[in-house]
Amino acid sequence: MLPKFAVRIMEPKKILLIGAGKSATTLIEYLLDHASMESWKLTVADMDREIAQQKVGSSPFAEACALSIDDVPLRQSLIKAHDLIVSMLPAHKHIEVAQDCVAFGKHMVTASYVSPEMEALHEEAEAKGLLLLNEMGVDPGIDHMTAMEVMDKIKAKGGEIIGFESFTGGLMAPGSEEGPWKYKFTWNPRNIVLAASGGAVKFLHGGKFKYIPYHKVFRRTELIDLGAYGEFEAYGNRDSLRYQSMYGLEGVDTLYRGTLRRPGFCQSWDVFVQLGATDDSYLMEGVGEMTHREFINSFLYYSPSDSVELKLAHMLRLDLQSEPMRRLKWLGMFEEEPVGLSGKASPATVLQHILQKKWSLAPHDRDMIVMVHLFDYKCDGVHCHLRSHLVVEGDDAQSTAMAKTVGLPMGIAIRNILNGTIAMRGVRIPVHKEIYAPVLSELSVHGIGMQETFLKGGLPAH
Amino acid sequence: MLPKFAVRIMEPKKILLIGAGKSATTLIEYLLDHASMESWKLTVADMDREIAQQKVGSSPFAEACALSIDDVPLRQSLIKAHDLIVSMLPAHKHIEVAQDCVAFGKHMVTASYVSPEMEALHEEAEAKGLLLLNEMGVDPGIDHMTAMEVMDKIKAKGGEIIGFESFTGGLMAPGSEEGPWKYKFTWNPRNIVLAASGGAVKFLHGGKFKYIPYHKVFRRTELIDLGAYGEFEAYGNRDSLRYQSMYGLEGVDTLYRGTLRRPGFCQSWDVFVQLGATDDSYLMEGVGEMTHREFINSFLYYSPSDSVELKLAHMLRLDLQSEPMRRLKWLGMFEEEPVGLSGKASPATVLQHILQKKWSLAPHDRDMIVMVHLFDYKCDGVHCHLRSHLVVEGDDAQSTAMAKTVGLPMGIAIRNILNGTIAMRGVRIPVHKEIYAPVLSELSVHGIGMQETFLKGGLPAH
Numbered sequence: 052m053l054p055k056f057a058v059r060i061m062e063p064k065k066i067l068l069i070g071a072g073k074s075a076t077t078l079i080e081y082l083l084d085h086a087s088m089e090s091w092k093l094t095v096a097d098m099d100r101e102i103a104q105q106k107v108g109s110s111p112f113a114e115a116c117a118l119s120i121d122d123v124p125l126r127q128s129l130i131k132a133h134d135l136i137v138s139m140l141p142a143h144k145h146i147e148v149a150q151d152c153v154a155f156g157k158h159m160v161t162a163s164y165v166s167p168e169m170e171a172l173h174e175e176a177e178a179k180g181l182l183l184l185n186e187m188g189v190d191p192g193i194d195h196m197t198a199m200e201v202m203d204k205i206k207a208k209g210g211e212i213i214g215f216e217s218f219t220g221g222l223m224a225p226g227s228e229e230g231p232w233k234y235k236f237t238w239n240p241r242n243i244v245l246a247a248s249g250g251a252v253k254f255l256h257g258g259k260f261k262y263i264p265y266h267k268v269f270r271r272t273e274l275i276d277l278g279a280y281g282e283f284e285a286y287g288n289r290d291s292l293r294y295q296s297m298y299g300l301e302g303v304d305t306l307y308r309g310t311l312r313r314p315g316f317c318q319s320w321d322v323f324v325q326l327g328a329t330d331d332s333y334l335m336e337g338v339g340e341m342t343h344r345e346f347i348n349s350f351l352y353y354s355p356s357d358s359v360e361l362k363l364a365h366m367l368r369l370d371l372q373s374e375p376m377r378r379l380k381w382l383g384m385f386e387e388e389p390v391g392l393s394g395k396a397s398p399a400t401v402l403q404h405i406l407q408k409k410w411s412l413a414p415h416d417r418d419m420i421v422m423v424h425l426f427d428y429k430c431d432g433v434h435c436h437l438r439s440h441l442v443v444e445g446d447d448a449q450s451t452a453m454a455k456t457v458g459l460p461m462g463i464a465i466r467n468i469l470n471g472t473i474a475m476r477g478v479r480i481p482v483h484k485e486i487y488a489p490v491l492s493e494l495s496v497h498g499i500g501m502q503e504t505f506l507k508g509g510l511p512a513h
Numbered sequence: 514m515l516p517k518f519a520v521r522i523m524e525p526k527k528i529l530l531i532g533a534g535k536s537a538t539t540l541i542e543y544l545l546d547h548a549s550m551e552s553w554k555l556t557v558a559d560m561d562r563e564i565a566q567q568k569v570g571s572s573p574f575a576e577a578c579a580l581s582i583d584d585v586p587l588r589q590s591l592i593k594a595h596d597l598i599v600s601m602l603p604a605h606k607h608i609e610v611a612q613d614c615v616a617f618g619k620h621m622v623t624a625s626y627v628s629p630e631m632e633a634l635h636e637e638a639e640a641k642g643l644l645l646l647n648e649m650g651v652d653p654g655i656d657h658m659t660a661m662e663v664m665d666k667i668k669a670k671g672g673e674i675i676g677f678e679s680f681t682g683g684l685m686a687p688g689s690e691e692g693p694w695k696y697k698f699t700w701n702p703r704n705i706v707l708a709a710s711g712g713a714v715k716f717l718h719g720g721k722f723k724y725i726p727y728h729k730v731f732r733r734t735e736l737i738d739l740g741a742y743g744e745f746e747a748y749g750n751r752d753s754l755r756y757q758s759m760y761g762l763e764g765v766d767t768l769y770r771g772t773l774r775r776p777g778f779c780q781s782w783d784v785f786v787q788l789g790a791t792d793d794s795y796l797m798e799g800v801g802e803m804t805h806r807e808f809i810n811s812f813l814y815y816s817p818s819d820s821v822e823l824k825l826a827h828m829l830r831l832d833l834q835s836e837p838m839r840r841l842k843w844l845g846m847f848e849e850e851p852v853g854l855s856g857k858a859s860p861a862t863v864l865q866h867i868l869q870k871k872w873s874l875a876p877h878d879r880d881m882i883v884m885v886h887l888f889d890y891k892c893d894g895v896h897c898h899l900r901s902h903l904v905v906e907g908d909d910a911q912s913t914a915m916a917k918t919v920g921l922p923m924g925i926a927i928r929n930i931l932n933g934t935i936a937m938r939g940v941r942i943p944v945h946k947e948i949y950a951p952v953l954s955e956l957s958v959h960g961i962g963m964q965e966t967f968l969k970g971g972l973p974a975h
Contacts, residue, residue, distance in 0.1 A: 250794055250795060253795070256814075256815035257816075259811065259815055260797065260799065261811060261812075262792075262795075262797065262860070263789065263812070264787075264788070264792055264812075266726070266787070267789065271814065292798070325729065327724055327726025330724075349721065349724055350724055352718075352723075353719040353721055353723060354719075355719060398724070
């Protein structure tokens with residue numbers, strides 16, 4: 052029901068947002084802020100109705116409801132009753148929502164990678180005049196948009212792209228970087244523990260296809276220096292080759308996407324990878340009685356006397372006083388402290404549980420999103436290097452940089468879909484000017500935009 | 514049709530063998546040898562009828578037929594027309610045959626590990642009076658039977674098993690061990706390339722559960738010295754914990770199954786694992802134009818000038834003249850020789866194709882099966898160590914030790930199922946005396962049996 056002071060005479064557009072977790076905070080704020088002006092009605096659905104209600108507050112434009120995504124009749128009746136569906140569910144849950152959206156003729160927005168099952172809906176969605184917009188968060192999301200804006204500009208000036216590298220990281224802001232890892236979970240912890248485990252990293256370098264298996268990903272890092280923001284290290288992020296055609300980069304020599312951490316993170320994280328402690332494919336026995344120390348020991352050879360520390364250091368050819376050993380000690384990995392889970396659990400679940408004891412945000416903690424693009428191109432016969440970068444800091448543990456940089460592009464895209472500015476249809480990601488132009492324009496109003504630095508050459512003014 | 518000299522007046526038992534590849538040679542010989550006496554009629558079905566016909570020869574007790582396993586009507590009509598079905602198909606193809614067997618009331622025998630889908634048929638098979646006998650080859654197969662015979666004997670004498678380790682390898686016989694690897698493919702090459710990649714190795718040691726991830730399996734080896742047969746090294750084989758209840762070893766401290774190679778094999782094979790060259794989860798680009806050298810280079814960092822050899826040696830911290838580098842050179846991995854495949858292929862497929870150039874059996878090559886069990890037990894208060902071992906050598910590239918040690922136990926089991934000696938029903942593996950006793954007894958007639966050596970203590974005569 053529209054409040055009395057609404058002057059537009061039109062049906063309100065109905066938005067259904069499914070999954071009201073931490074990452075949805077900024078998005079819900081954005082939708083509530085614009086609901087009156089845009090004549091929107093928002094329904095926030097979550098497994099836990101209380102969480103949805105907290106986010107919605109007392110807004111007259113929104114209501115909360117309880118929804119278990121596996122409750123098909125309720126899910127479908129909710130989807131039928133709305134115009135646009137936003138899924139903030141875990142990535143593997145999007146497809147059921149997407150299939151309903153196509154069946155019932157609704158647009159959909161997610162921040163997740165397009166799965167093959169999602170891709171398969173493209174033609175039917177397009178034929179029915181529906182947009183299923185994915186990869187609309189920060190990484191993937193803002194990275195696609197800010198990269199395409201620059202590359203379209205270079206091409207428009209007659210330039211030829213030779214190489215493109217892109218790096219993003221969800222980190223802690225200076226002042227909140229306590230401990231040697233300088234890291235906390237600002238996003239789904241499970242995704243962090245399983246990072247890079249989904250398959251080989253694939254990329255192009257110097258015209259050659261390159262592949263890195265999971266157990267080498269955290270050893271093949273490169274250093275990125277962002278001046279006042281300090282140094283970062285990058286490890287390879289999934290299949291970069293996927294983006295060759297999406298970005299229109301068929302002829303390039305180099306194409307690489309990476310994830311940023313503070314220097315030293317990867318060498319230490321690699322200890323968990325080498326141990327097999329990030330494996331999610333089987334359940335360990337006796338987790339209920341397991342301590343942190345026993346967890347680590349279960350990946351090391353048996354000895355009635357040798358210490359866990361020495362066995363680990365020896366296996367990984369580390370000095371006992373080395374940085375990775377120091378970081379593991381800081382995490383309490385060698386303590387006889389109970390893990391605190393029961394029954395059986397995968398190594399990844401146990402590791403996540405231990406890490407959450409140290410890596411959970413305190414209320415005052417401020418996080419930081421860092422994004423860097425490196426463009427290598429030829430223009431008017433000159434070989435040029437352009438770097439663009441973006442740094443967004445969070446306000447506190449609620450209003451994180453992660454929630455902002457995921458929520459704002461989604462919110463802006465939703466506004467532009469519902470007002471008709473974005474008229475593309477089908478299964479899409481934001482590499483098209485029709486999508487990225489209005490979103491980047493409004494993001495800059497919120498202080499989110501890339502700074503460009505010509506490291507070599509430039510762009511002609513013409 | 515029975516020949517005239519058959520004196521028994523009874524319907525012939527009809528055996529259907531599906532998959533007439535190299536590994537089926539000895540089994541088919543065994544079945545043909547016993548067909549007259551046992552009153553059997555054998556049908557050998559293969560995708561390639563010619564191969565089936567070659568194996569069947571001019572035997573009056575057998576016929577060959579063409580069968581694509583995905584041709585469901587033909588497959589089912591064949592299964593319906595026989596009493597016992599032997600599947601020599603690749604492991605993942607057994608389940609369709611097994612489901613048909615249960616549906617149409619037929620016994621089944623395979624040499625493969627019991628999959629969860631196969632296990633799920635247990636109750637229905639048992640209720641219908643059917644035996645689906647799996648793991649009936651050499652490893653798994655002879656290992657189960659020879660281990661259980663000793664352990665049942667120890668228990669019968671009042672002994673208590675503390676630990677059990679078992680090792681098997683398909684190797685080359687002395688005199689056929691050319692080259693530094695002392696190895697050739699004597700079994701499905703694809704299985705060898707993917708060995709250990711299916712999940713973490715799981716075992717018990719000193720009362721502790723231990724887990725080894727794939728990328729560390731070939732670095733955690735142990736040496737086994739078999740005197741005149743020389744030394745072997747063992748790497749962990751899958752999930753040993755699975756066998757704890759199957760072997761009745763609930764209270765043991767140590768339970769480990771391993772695979773044997775000649776010393777040095779594992780360190781060199783680990784180079785492929787570390788590179789990601791055994792990955793079967795994605796397809797590489799441009800395999801059609803790829804050389805051996807380029808295949809290796811695709812897993813190494815880009816450089817316009819550094820050699821593939823140096824990059825590899827550096828990445829894996831190897832000397833350029835080290836044993837693994839020497840073995841890779843012997844395989845021709847650094848040659849600019851075309852791989853010889855077209856289109857796209859997984860790293861594992863490319864690697865297998867390159868390895869087959871060097872690791873295929875020559876007609877005169879003789880292979881060798883080596884099996885070693887180590888039993889740790891207490892009897893009359895004495896702590897005892899017993900080792901049993903078996904070595905079987907092949908005759909040539911046709912009559913391999915592998916084909917014998919897989920085919921004979923299957924053939925003997927089939928005979929004892931059809932004559933009623935093995936009367937167990939359900940989904941089984943040969944850990945039961947009713948199965949292993951008649952099979953081991955007849956195997957010893959064929960010269961296949963374990964030699965026992967008491968390393969410490971013994972067994973009471975009583």
